Amino acid sequence: MNLREKMQRRLKLSRPSLRARARPPKQRSPLGAQFTAANLPTALALQCCDACGHVQYPPTELCGQCLDDSLVYRQVGTEGTLLATTALNHSLWEYYKRRLTQNPWLIGSIALDAGPVVLAHIGENTLKSGERVNVFSHTDASQQAVLVAVAASTDMSTPMARRNIVAGMALDVPAHKEGGL
Numbered sequence: 001m002n003l004r005e006k007m008q009r010r011l012k013l014s015r016p017s018l019r020a021r022a023r024p025p026k027q028r029s030p031l032g033a034q035f036t037a038a039n040l041p042t043a044l045a046l047q048c049c050d051a052c053g054h055v056q057y058p059p060t061e062l063c064g065q066c067l068d069d070s071l072v073y074r075q076v077g078t079e080g081t082l083l084a085t086t087a088l089n090h091s092l093w094e095y096y097k098r099r100l101t102q103n104p105w106l107i108g109s110i111a112l113d114a115g116p117v118v119l120a121h122i123g124e125n126t127l128k129s130g131e132r133v134n135v136f137s138h139t140d141a142s143q144q145a146v147l148v149a150v151a152a153s154t155d156m157s158t159p160m161a162r163r164n165i166v167a168g169m170a171l172d173v174p175a176h177k178e179g180g181l
C-alpha cells in the first residue's frame with residue numbers, strides 16, 4: 001500500500017462525508033444483536049416473558065413487568081395503530097444526511113396490538129396518526145434489523161413483498177456520493 005492509499009484509507013475512516021458509500025448506524029448492544037438475529041427468519045419477533053406473558057420492546061435483560069429473566073423471542077402480530085409521525089429534516093449521521101437532501105425522513109411511534117409501543121421508519125408518506133398499520137423488521141444496508149411501518153392495506157405478508165418495500169425506501173443500499181473515497 002503506497003502513501004496515497006494509506007492517506008485515503010485514513011480519510012475514509014475519519015471523514016464519513018468523503019465516503020463513496022455511507023451506511024446507517026451498525027453499532028448494536030449484545031441485546032440489539034440478539035434482536036437482529038431473532039428477526040432474520042420472520043416478519044416480527046419480540047421478547048416475550050415466559051413467566052407472565054408480557055411482550056416488550058426494546059429488548060432488555062429482565063421482564064419490565066415481573067422482573068423475571070426468562071425472556072424468549074417469539075413471533076408476534078404485526079398489526080398496530082400509528083400514534084404519531086415526525087419528519088426528520090436534519091441528521092448528524094452521513095447516511096441520513098444524504099437521504100435528507102431531497103425529502104425529509106419519516107419516523108413514527110406505533111402502539112402494537114401485541115402490547116409495546118415501537119419506533120419505526122415510516123414506509124409511506126401518506127400515513128396519518130390513528131391509522132391502522134403493519135410493522136415488520138428488516139435488515140438495512142448495515143445488516144441490522146430495523147422496524148418499518150406501512151399501511152394495513154399494503155401487502156407485506158411475504159419476504160419478497162417486505163424486501164420490495166425496504167428497497168423502495170432505499171434502506172437496503174448505502175447512500176452514494178459521486179467521486180467519494
Ligand SMILES: [Zn+2]
Nearest residue numbers: 049052063066
Ligand atoms: Zn414477566
